[in-house]
Amino acid sequence: MEFQVSARKWRPQKFSQLIGQEHIIRTLQNAVELNRISHAYLFSGTRGVGKTTTARILAKALNCENGPTPEPCDTCVACREIREGSSIDVREIDGASNNGVAEVRDLIDNVQYATSSCRYKVYIIDEVHMLSKSAFNALLKTLEEPPERVVFIFATTESDKIPETILSRCQCFEFKPLTHKQIIQQLQLISEQEGIAVYTLSLEEIAKNGAGSMRDAQSLLDQVVAFSGKEVTPGSVEAVLGIVGQKTLEIFIDAIRAQDCSALFAQVQDTVNAGKDLSYICRDLADYVRNLLVVKMADAPEKLVDAQAWDLEVLKRQAENFHADELHQIFSLLTRTEVEMKRSSLPQQVFEMALFRLVDVRPFQNIDDLIKRIGEMEDAGSPPAAVPAQAKPAAEAEKGPAVPVAKVQAEQGAADVALWEKVKAEICARKPVFLHYLESCQVVEFSDSVLHLAFQDPYTRDLVEREENRSLIAQAVRSVSGGEVRVGTSEIKAPESQASGQTDEIEKKKSAAPSALMTKSESEIIQQALDVFGGVLMR
């Protein structure tokens, strides 16, 4: 006989063999017994928990020669045919391959014909989530009112992809993931029957990696048996999966605690050389940190941490060395790293650097403590508030004498500025192009008889210098203030302007000072830009 993997060989053939899912089995058995069979069922749940198996057993229960029975005999012709997949009336359809509307129409066409040998016509559509939208819609009417003695059973891992109109027409059953205990029991049964000697600890390990799925666990068992033969030793599970035991994880955590990068790095190299899979180690390390956290926080950790798989004493000792916040930090970094490693082509680098980082983020300040300490300091005599109070008088004293000067300047300036704005508006009204010229100029002097403008560049200045423009400005001033002014111009860069003859020495100094200041800061800015960006200044 051809070799069959455990998952197929040990597929339950009766309700009594099915593990877990008692709530579903009971419901179905009662339905058969009371003759209240729905015409459509939907089984959903994670992989390897018994959806397809339950569907097949239900088909058998309905069609068994001993009448619809809560427990099929599995020996009669009908049962055997269904088991072998050769029954005409029980069709198992791969929803993922036959997902189009054409296949569904085919099916609907055939639904109306009576059964040939069985009592019920059962359509099992597996992976039903892959049906296309139109395929689902084509099913709706048939699914609502199928011909007599037709039962649809849908099985899927992704019930959220099923349209609601389908869901509302089915009896839905959610299959639960299996517990470790259930998986271990079944594995023990299998290994006993197959004559495999296996330690409970190894089964524990397998069940853990099966993550609630019986088929995963059975595949793993096959894998381990293929590796080590009929004698499964505790080390072989670790060897096959490339995972490490608690001892190695302890060493990692201890090294992180001791902030010993060197030891961490050496440990990584050792594990890699031992042929271990780093992404599993990262995952297990996160799991380990989770356990540390549980041991630290929980009142009765024995209930939350699997005491058979983990050495609680060691966990307790290590947990004492860490602050809960640190463990949180480490955990989140590890989970992030796990994702990164799956994406990276060089996971080892990522893992190494993450470990260095774990050591690096270690010295941290608990924010709660900091806040508390600040609070305490404030209560103790509020030194932070005292500092500005002392500083204030000094600042005022400095300001004191400066106030009158600034005030005078400001008053003069205010009058000038207001008048100048009016003049500017007037000029621009007459000749809009001036808006641009005057925008960048500075008013050096604006008195009853003189208007002196300073420009940034010689070009603009030359433009304004022209006779017609000068007279335009003079006219504008006349119309605003009524006074006659002479218009003088200069360049900002050159303090000794050409128009200096019209201003006295003091005025000149006054005007030169701010413009020189301006020039300096501007060149400074340019210099800084040069420093940052490099390059040559072009004018």
Place this chain on the structure above:
Amino acid sequence: MPFERVLGQDQPVEILKKSIEKKTVSHAYLFYGPEGVGKKLAAIELAKALNCLGRGNACGGCESCRKIDQRIHPDFFLVEPEKKTPTSREAVIRIERIRELQKKLIYMPYEGRTKVALIDGAEWMNAQASNTLLKTLEEPPRATILILTVVNPFQLLPTLVSRCQGIRFGRLSSEIILKVLEKELEDNEDIAVLKLRAERAEGSISRALALQEERVEAGEQRENLLDLIAGVSFDRMDAVFKWSKTWARRTGTLQPLLDELLGLLRDLAVLKVRGPSHLHNPDLLRQMRPVAQIKSLPALLDMFDAVRETKRLLAGNANAQLALETLLIKFSDTQGRPQ
């Protein structure tokens, strides 16, 4: 002897040999492990062993073995990712190919004893293709074996993984890579050069062989990269922009270049915490030492993360120049980190 061509994978080979001996060959295998370590080769050897007409399993000399080697055996099916059009960016395995395969698998073996379907690069199956495979993978027709090879089993549907017997392939030691390199490259290069390449291959033969093209070019840039790590700062923004501009144009070399950068940063960090052991770039030890001296560990780690982020962005088609500039600005920013 079966599997003698598969080097350095003692554990998987042992498992497969035992399974053949005891006739407990599973109907579905998942070969997973890093790129270029012999997964596909092992799968082909398995196919040969199951169909060999000669005395030894997978003798390599009989008609069946030869046919499988030439891919003309009627009972050996190889499915590989292929591009939809020559210009497509990614090669995928599409549902049509899987359906085709399913149709062929229904029939009994034509010539050999067992039909072997090898799906190489199973992570490139799209969602429809993966789901279509589920039922076949769970209960295939008689005398059929399906082998999936994949780098990262987490990228597959969990429902697929759960149906297969997984076999883990580890990375190869640099000695074995060196052996393969010596055999593959006839124009025997300097043994020291080959050795270096073997060490920098990260346990993957395809990586070691691919080192020839873009990687070599990126590899030549290592000293410049080292200078960049050491020298980049806010005082030299001109260098930053110049560098980004030069490299942004060469999109093909960019990922290998950033890989080199990662390797250098990793080596610097290792130098810092442990000293010269297990370095990727042992030949640059002399140049790296002073850089490791001036850079702090947190700065190196920050740089490492920044490069990884940039790699991710570039893979997502980000503007190369902007990404590189941002990277170097981040590099400059790490200067401020305390020792």
